[in-house]
Amino acid sequence: MRTAVAVYAVVQVALLYNECMVDRREFLRIAGGIAAAARVGAAEAAAPARKPNFLIVLADDMGFSDARCYGGDIDTPNLDRLAAGGLRFTQGYSTARCGPSRSCLLTGYYAQQTASDIMTKGNVPDYTRFLPDYLKPLGYRTYHSGKWHMRFATGTGGVGFDHSYTMLDENRYFTQDRHELDGVALPKPGEGYYSTTAIADYGVRFLKEHAKDHASDPFLMYLAPHAPHFPLHAPAEDIEKYKDRFAEGWDVARERKHARMRRMGLVNCSLAPLEPAMWTPWNTPDEELFAKIGEGEVARAVPWNSLTAGQKDFQRTKMAIHAAMVTRMDLEIGKVLAQVQAMGAERDTMVVFLSDNGASSEQLIRGDGHDRAAPAGSAKSFLGLGPGWASCSNAPFRLHKSWVNEGGIASPMIVHWPNGIKDANKLRNDPCHFVDVVPTLVELAGGTTAAKGAPPLPGRSFVPALKKDGAIQRESLYFNHNDNRAIRAGNWKLIATGANGPWELYDLAKDRSEQHDVSAMEIDVTQKLAAMWTAQDAEYAKQREAAAPSTRVRMK
Secondary structure, three states, rough: HHHHHHHHHHHHHHHHHOOOOOHHHHHHHHHHHHHHHHHHHHHHHHOOOOOOOOEEEOOOOOOOEEHHHHHEEOOOOHHHHHHOOEEEEEEEEOOHHHHHHHHHHHHHHOOHHHHHOOOOOOEEEOOOHHEEEHHHHOEEEEEEEOOOOOOOOOOOOOOOOEEEEOOOOOOOOOOOOEEEEOOEEEOOOOOOOOOOHHHHHHHHHHHHHHHOOOOOOOEEEEEEEOOOOOOOOOOOHHHHHOOOOOOOHHHHHHHHHHHHHHHHHHOOOOOOOOOOOOOOOOOOOHHHHHHHHHOOOOOOOHHHHHOOHHHHHHHHHHHHHHHHHHHHHHHHHHHHHHHHHHHOOOOOOEEEEOOOOOOOOOOEEEEEEEOOOOOOOOOOOOOOOOHHHHHHHHOOOOHHHOOOOOOHEEEEEEEOOOOOOOOOOEEEEEOOEEEHHHHHHHHHHOOOOOOOOOOOOOOOOOOOHOOOOOOOOOEEEEEEEEEEEEEEEOEEEEEEEEOOOEEEEEEEEOOOOOOOOOOOOHHHHHHHHHHHHHHHHHHHHHHHOOOOOOOEEEEE
């Protein structure tokens, strides 16, 4: 096709020459250039298309609207650049918790179908396969750097990554009590360590080795920063940047963000109100929390104007640390993106950015405890974001991490791929889930997810959505975490909170903030979706428990 177009162009230039519209020298220059382009085009057409590289970046406890490109107040220049050159999905979904989300991302199954993460109980069936199992037979080298949360070892005999820096101590950012390189324990890091930076540095190290020794092979890089998961730890200079930005408090910030998101076309719903009666049941008990942290702590999502001056000052400092963690993560992601560019692989690399769940309202004191005399955000402190600011990070949606309300499961989802996406800086409104990542990557790599004796993957490839909004067809999306249950079919979402909570029904087309329960008015829809959820839940457990157990190598 390119050759034919080039020949046609040479003919046109010849006609111009005959009509004396260009001189002979100019004609030869243009014709020679076109002929050269034709030769290049013919060579490209004859050569097999290069398989895309994949860079999957998974943030930890980052709210749907934290990033600038999702309407937030936190500086995220690298994520914004990816969004400007790619697509932002407005209805991407996680599972509401870190472990199950990572399981879905790596296996393509719902967590209840595999129990392959450390949080989901049950038999791990032998049909469980992971991204390296799908991609390595197709010629890919596969790398992981960051948080893990899976039952199996990262490398050979386990999940199968060729290289992995595995961060297993989630209680510290400025050091590590447990981390590994390719399954071998590493010593406790020295002065200057910060886990977000280390995770990116190992990612760059693996990519440099790839460029040196495997340049002809496509790669998968699974980059899994710990940030901004608690504890709130960030370099002092990063916190300083945000010290005054959140002084107005979470109420004003939420309202301003909601208006901005509506203008950007990201949402069309109302702003969910704060819910002071809802808090994470496994939190450090209030009395202990206040005794250890001090009078500035707030354990419920209450109106900002109800706080004392001391509480306001302490709370805005916590949000400054959270913002610093997100910005530092963005800068370190930029370091990995720069390495991809240095390899000449930017245009051939699909980048997918996600968050494993909504922002966390958890307030726990673990690890080395909390020293009230230590600067907030330093290694000796141990703070959680709390429900007030988590409500802001998840705005305009209801609730937080661990709930299957939209605030717990809505994930920012950025897809950037210069050679595969032409609709730069556009939105996609297709509902998508972490289980969709495996079928998407395998399709683009030229493989198949079908396997003898294995249930079909529940996800759908989002490749059609790269070209057109509304292109993904599916019957439903399923959610089940901590007895919080939900199913989405079309724009209907049926949800129940807790083991004994009643079913509630919401029309997400106009009520994504889940304010108007219409279950009493739409009884048939409620009953149909409840039966669908129950059937899926039972089938997934049956599949999992009836299968022979996996023999893969477990984490020690």
